[in-house]
Amino acid sequence: MRQPIGLHTHADVRGVEGVQILKVLASDEALRGEYDCRNVLVWEADLPGAAGSINGRSDRGVSIANVRDKRVIQPGDIVRLRQGSSLVSVVYRRGSKANTLFATERCNSRCVMCSQPPRDDDDSWRVAELEQTISLVDRNEIQLGITGGEPTLLGSDLGRLVDVTAHCLPDTTLHVLTNGRLFQHRLFASDIAARRPDHVVWAVPLYADVAQIHDEVVEAPGSFHETLDGLYELGRLGARVEIRVVLHKMTVGRLPQLASFIYRRLPFVEHVALMGLEPMGFAKRNRDRLWIDPVDYMPALESALFHLLNRGMTTSIYNLPLCVLPSHLWPFAEQSISDWKNLYPDECEGCAVVDRCAGFFASAGSAWRSRAVYPMKAEEVAV
Amino acid sequence: MTSETAALAVDRVFESPSSTLTIEFQGGEPALRFDLVRRIVELAENRNLTENRTLSFAMVSTLHHFSDDDLAFCRDHEIRLSTSIDGPSVLHDRNRPNPDRNAWLQTVEALDRARAVLGHEGVSALPTITREGLSDPRGLVDQYRDLGFPTIFLRPISPYGFALKTRKAIGYRMEDFLRFYDQALDYILELNANGEAFEETYAAILLRHILTPFHSGYLDLRSPTGTGLGVLVYNYDGRVFPADEARMAAQTGDQRFTMGTVADSFDTLMASPAMQWLMKGAVSEHLRGCRDCAFVPYCGSDPVFHATVQGDPAADRRDSEFCQKHMHIFRGLFRRVAEAEPETMRTFIAWAMRKPRDEVHVSGWVDR
Ligand code: SF4
Numbered sequence: 229m230r231q232p233i234g235l236h237t238h239a240d241v242r243g244v245e246g247v248q249i250l251k252v253l254a255s256d257e258a259l260r261g262e263y264d265c266r267n268v269l270v271w272e273a274d275l276p277g278a279a280g281s282i283n284g285r286s287d288r289g290v291s292i293a294n295v296r297d298k299r300v301i302q303p304g305d306i307v308r309l310r311q312g313s314s315l316v317s318v319v320y321r322r323g324s325k326a327n328t329l330f331a332t333e334r335c336n337s338r339c340v341m342c343s344q345p346p347r348d349d350d351d352s353w354r355v356a357e358l359e360q361t362i363s364l365v366d367r368n369e370i371q372l373g374i375t376g377g378e379p380t381l382l383g384s385d386l387g388r389l390v391d392v393t394a395h396c397l398p399d400t401t402l403h404v405l406t407n408g409r410l411f412q413h414r415l416f417a418s419d420i421a422a423r424r425p426d427h428v429v430w431a432v433p434l435y436a437d438v439a440q441i442h443d444e445v446v447e448a449p450g451s452f453h454e455t456l457d458g459l460y461e462l463g464r465l466g467a468r469v470e471i472r473v474v475l476h477k478m479t480v481g482r483l484p485q486l487a488s489f490i491y492r493r494l495p496f497v498e499h500v501a502l503m504g505l506e507p508m509g510f511a512k513r514n515r516d517r518l519w520i521d522p523v524d525y526m527p528a529l530e531s532a533l534f535h536l537l538n539r540g541m542t543t544s545i546y547n548l549p550l551c552v553l554p555s556h557l558w559p560f561a562e563q564s565i566s567d568w569k570n571l572y573p574d575e576c577e578g579c580a581v582v583d584r585c586a587g588f589f590a591s592a593g594s595a596w597r598s599r600a601v602y603p604m605k606a607e608e609v610a611v
Numbered sequence: 612m613t614s615e616t617a618a619l620a621v622d623r624v625f626e627s628p629s630s631t632l633t634i635e636f637q638g639g640e641p642a643l644r645f646d647l648v649r650r651i652v653e654l655a656e657n658r659n660l661t662e663n664r665t666l667s668f669a670m671v672s673t674l675h676h677f678s679d680d681d682l683a684f685c686r687d688h689e690i691r692l693s694t695s696i697d698g699p700s701v702l703h704d705r706n707r708p709n710p711d712r713n714a715w716l717q718t719v720e721a722l723d724r725a726r727a728v729l730g731h732e733g734v735s736a737l738p739t740i741t742r743e744g745l746s747d748p749r750g751l752v753d754q755y756r757d758l759g760f761p762t763i764f765l766r767p768i769s770p771y772g773f774a775l776k777t778r779k780a781i782g783y784r785m786e787d788f789l790r791f792y793d794q795a796l797d798y799i800l801e802l803n804a805n806g807e808a809f810e811e812t813y814a815a816i817l818l819r820h821i822l823t824p825f826h827s828g829y830l831d832l833r834s835p836t837g838t839g840l841g842v843l844v845y846n847y848d849g850r851v852f853p854a855d856e857a858r859m860a861a862q863t864g865d866q867r868f869t870m871g872t873v874a875d876s877f878d879t880l881m882a883s884p885a886m887q888w889l890m891k892g893a894v895s896e897h898l899r900g901c902r903d904c905a906f907v908p909y910c911g912s913d914p915v916f917h918a919t920v921q922g923d924p925a926a927d928r929r930d931s932e933f934c935q936k937h938m939h940i941f942r943g944l945f946r947r948v949a950e951a952e953p954e955t956m957r958t959f960i961a962w963a964m965r966k967p968r969d970e971v972h973v974s975g976w977v978d979r
Pocket residue numbers: 549550551552572575576577579580581582585586587588601602603604
């Protein structure tokens with residue numbers, strides 16, 4: 229079994245005041261002075277002026293020693309530490325393609341398959357931490373995600389995050405997962421989405437071409453029309469838009485019609501992602517309403533995909549293993565599962581395509597895996 | 612056309628609010644006044660240095676009279692050339708008698724010369740389909756294939772511009788054209804199914820309207836109409852018309868189709884009585900016949916046609932040959948979409964999306 233490397237571990241942590249967000253750097257990189265020394269933890273060395281060290285010898289400032297899972301933290305990463313806690317959380321991992329800032333736990337929808345069930349507590353304290361994190365991200369980072377909850381609930385603070393990113397990371401694209409409903413308000417949309425139209429992608433889920441199904445999936449009456457109004461505001465502003473469709477029993481029935489709807493009504497979207505389900509959060513509890521073996525929706529997936537591709541819409545398949553997809557769909561399948569939760573279970577042993585396969589979410593127990601999963605032989609994949 | 616008239620026409624062109632402008636030269640034979648063509652192109656290009664519109668040029672020509680210099684000018688200024696080829700040589704020569712009775716041969720030679728300078732894609736052709744031509748749809752299509760054209764545009768001769776006598780000799784009823792059209796389209800679809808990409812442009816235009824949320828840009832199939840709003844015709848004598856067909860109608864003495872002269876401002880031309888009259892038939896969704904028609908989102912209003920043939924730009928479309936033609940072609944295309952034969956759908960999607968047919972995945976969903 230290939231296990232992912234997690235984002236959390238424990239260690240002997242000393243000298244932390246309150247919450248601190250710090251960049252881990254090898255000493256030579258720390259000396260280059262790209263990041264304010266006071267926010268840098270030096271890797272296996274000590275430097276005067278730095279916030280502290282990790283596996284260093286000094287007792288000055290913050291010190292981290294005896295890291296339990298040594299693979300979790302590497303130079304370049306950003307860690308979050310809390311006074312009195314042994315927990316070390318990696319909030320940014322150098323080289324990962326899936327670095328994501330968690331904007332808020334609050335949400336105005338309640339999607340039946342939400343992998344990150346929302347909570348209503350006020351967590352606006354996160355914004356300051358995110359600003360600090362953004363200031364420490366690698367300057368050459370290509371893309372940074374923002375997720376939630378519903379990031380637009382931050383209101384003007386979301387605009388601040390966009391601005392801070394523009395300032396610290398002028399070349400980085402932000403990829404924001406949002407249900408888009410609040411963008412129905414024209415002033416809000418123009419305030420937020422007009423800031424950096426070229427460098428922010430708004431990734432908006434749409435689950436059907438008809439309101440009834442979409443609203444049922446997101447458990448928020450009226451949200452289909454709100455999301456569409458929001459999408460049109462984004463389109464009007466020339467913002468970059470991606471549509472995300474999560475595939476499950478409630479959405480696959482009208483998937484081809486949805487593809488046609490997207491092309492006809494939203495031809496300005498730059499990317500459509502057709503995504504396998506992540507069995508986390510609400511999804512687990514709603515298995516009966518959601519589970520359908522992906523092989524059983526392949527015909528719908530294929531017609532939707534080809535409908536969009538034929539019409540010049542860039543379309544990808546996310547989160548589905550290659551052995552479940554007919555090989556002519558492979559060119560469109562992405563290794564989309566974030567590395568820290570990406571699992572290749574025992575069934576994958578000896579598979580010839582394990583290196584280009586999306587594999588599974590670590591949370592996908594055998595009840596959530598297709599009956600079609602089997603290790604592919606080299607001669608089967610000679611394409 | 613005098614240079615003063617030409618200069619005024621260029622002024623009018625740039626008064627249009629459009630971000631894309633195409634200047635097309637027609638005659639007569641514009642190559643016989645290539646000096647004027649040069650002046651206009653240079654004038655417009657200079658003007659565009661400050662205007663920054665997307666500017667392009669086109670010319671309709673027999674191709675016979677171009678010097679090598681002229682062709683080089685066309686190449687350097689990206690003037691797209693379009694010529695007439697009516698079918699196999701016998702037919703073409705009969706349609707276009709010249710003293711040596713070799714119009715076809717001359718055209719084909721001229722085509723080769725023009726292609727050598729402008730590149731293969733730089734020259735297109737359009738057939739004039741006479742009554743005689745109706746008998747041999749395959750022959751016409753094959754002629755275009757033999758000459759290496761990837762497309763053919765099949766449309767009936769227009770009722771304008773011909774004297775009644777000529778019309779009797781070469782004209783036909785719309786039913787006859789549509790039978791010809793169906794045969795030609797069947798044949799073209801068969802070619803495509805066998806792997807040869809060949810486009811019937813009129814069907815491609817309609818399919819773009821049907822299968823995509825976008826318009827083809829084609830002037831005669833717009834609502835509001837392209838007449839005057841999408842095109843203006845500047846005549847050699849300085850008169851301005853809202854469409855080439857209006858110019859022809861005016862030649863028969865009917866001045867209702869004249870907007871004014873190049874000396875009038877764009878706004879004055881647009882507010883002219885001719886425009887006010889024609890615009891009564893500009894919006895299909897509002898016209899008798901069309902407003903209850905299922906095909907109205909894909910069709911057009913063509914008020915000039917209805918003004919010339921039925922005497923009223925807002926005439927009830929149910930009585931018009933324009934409608935008869937479109938109703939028939941729409942029904943044929945929709946029948947094929949409903950049948951969804953995979954190779955036909957591949958061809959249709961390729962035409963509508965303007966992409967090579969081997970890039971189309973057949974099994975894509977088709978809304979019906
Ligand atoms: S068996 Fe191979 S193709 Fe199937 S999920 Fe595992 S790695 Fe992917």
